[in-house]
Amino acid sequence: MKALHVICVIVLTLLTTRLFAQQLPVINILDSGHKTSLRGLSVVNNDIVWASGSNGTVARSTDGGKTFTWLTVAGYEKRDFRDVEAFDENTALIMAVDEPGIILKTVDGGKNWQTVFVDSTKGMFMDAMNFAGKTGIVVGDPLQGFAFLAYTKDGGNTWHKLEGKANKVKVDKDEAFFASSGTNVKIVTNGDISTNQVWMVSGGSKARLIKDDTMFGMPMLQGANSQGANSIDVMGNKAVVVGGDFAHDTVTNGNCVLFDISENNIVFTKPQTPPHGYRSCVVFVDRKHLVTCGTSGVDISVDGGNNWLLVTKQSFHVCQKAKRGDAVYLAGGGGRIARLK
Numbered sequence: 456m457k458a459l460h461v462i463c464v465i466v467l468t469l470l471t472t473r474l475f476a477q478q479l480p481v482i483n484i485l486d487s488g489h490k491t492s493l494r495g496l497s498v499v500n501n502d503i504v505w506a507s508g509s510n511g512t513v514a515r516s517t518d519g520g521k522t523f524t525w526l527t528v529a530g531y532e533k534r535d536f537r538d539v540e541a542f543d544e545n546t547a548l549i550m551a552v553d554e555p556g557i558i559l560k561t562v563d564g565g566k567n568w569q570t571v572f573v574d575s576t577k578g579m580f581m582d583a584m585n586f587a588g589k590t591g592i593v594v595g596d597p598l599q600g601f602a603f604l605a606y607t608k609d610g611g612n613t614w615h616k617l618e619g620k621a622n623k624v625k626v627d628k629d630e631a632f633f634a635s636s637g638t639n640v641k642i643v644t645n646g647d648i649s650t651n652q653v654w655m656v657s658g659g660s661k662a663r664l665i666k667d668d669t670m671f672g673m674p675m676l677q678g679a680n681s682q683g684a685n686s687i688d689v690m691g692n693k694a695v696v697v698g699g700d701f702a703h704d705t706v707t708n709g710n711c712v713l714f715d716i717s718e719n720n721i722v723f724t725k726p727q728t729p730p731h732g733y734r735s736c737v738v739f740v741d742r743k744h745l746v747t748c749g750t751s752g753v754d755i756s757v758d759g760g761n762n763w764l765l766v767t768k769q770s771f772h773v774c775q776k777a778k779r780g781d782a783v784y785l786a787g788g789g790g791r792i793a794r795l796k
């Protein structure tokens with residue numbers, strides 16, 4: 456009997472420890488109510504965070520989200536800044552979707568903005584930027600069957616379009632890129648900037664993974680213009696892609712795949728418990744912990760993306776981890792900005 460008692464206590468202790476270890480994080484709303492849908496988010500460190508969105512809006516905090524400075528970029532009140540890349544508390548780039556394609560840069564915390572890229576080509580629709588140091592890429596919807604691609608090597612001061620033979624990303628009819636969170640492209644350096652790889656994900660008629668110029672079909676929802684892959688993140692060799700169907704945002708079928716970027720023949724695996732609906736953004740916090748969000752809620756994983764736990768049904772478009780730090784922020788409709796605790 457005594458032995459049984461001891462075993463019971465041990466089992467109970469183990470169970471409680473496990474329960475506590477799995478305690479859900481809390482989503483602290485830091486600000487909301489501004490007339491903007493935020494889809495751009497860039498977290499420099501635990502304290503410095505920039506967000507961008509529709510109605511020409513940019514928000515910035517330098518105190519870990521306690522206070523935000525909101526601004527409307529003069530002359531761009533009607534533009535939708537779907538992505539932002541911040542380098543420090545003063546320096547950031549913002550990218551507007553639709554025509555003309557525009558990227559603006561500030562070096563004074565958002566007081567003044569310079570046009571560093573403009574393209575009036577008919578059909579221009581830029582979706583996302585990604586940076587590794589000063590090297591960056593911007594991806595846009597296809598023009599004449601090829602993804603729109605431009606790169607910078609000087610932190611966004613000058614941009615060079617990949618055209619003609621330099622652009623090998625040929626897409627299918629009605630295959631394009633989502634501009635839902637500015638995260639469908641990822642530069643992977645593996646520590647050495649000279650061996651940069653560019654990974655992208657597409658949606659629409661096809662949901663494909665694109666590595667430089669090689670395309671891999673993914674086992675994700677695809678075939679309609681609301682379906683496909685929205686976001687990719689990579690940590691070490693591990694990669695995760697999320698998406699689904701934004702028109703049916705509680706469908707969990709085909710909304711997430713995992714793979715290893717070091718394999719020659721990429722094998723996609725589906726999570727055992729997928730995120731709880733369409734997700735527009737995913738981010739690794741570390742190799743085990745991930746966060747994903749979308750219009751139907753936020754999920755976390757504590758096992759490298761194999762099982763996802765719903766944290767809230769509240770809508771967020773984008774989540775990002777501090778580039779230098781561990782803070783995770785989220786942003787979405789109604790000017791909502793939050794921090795994961």
Ligand SMILES: *[C@@H]1O[C@H](CO)[C@@H](O)[C@H](O)[C@H]1NC(C)=O
Nearest residue numbers: 489490491492509510789790
């Ligand atoms: C943009 O501003 C207009 C005018 O204030 C407002 O009606 C609209 O809802 C705003 N858009 C968003 C997404 O909040």
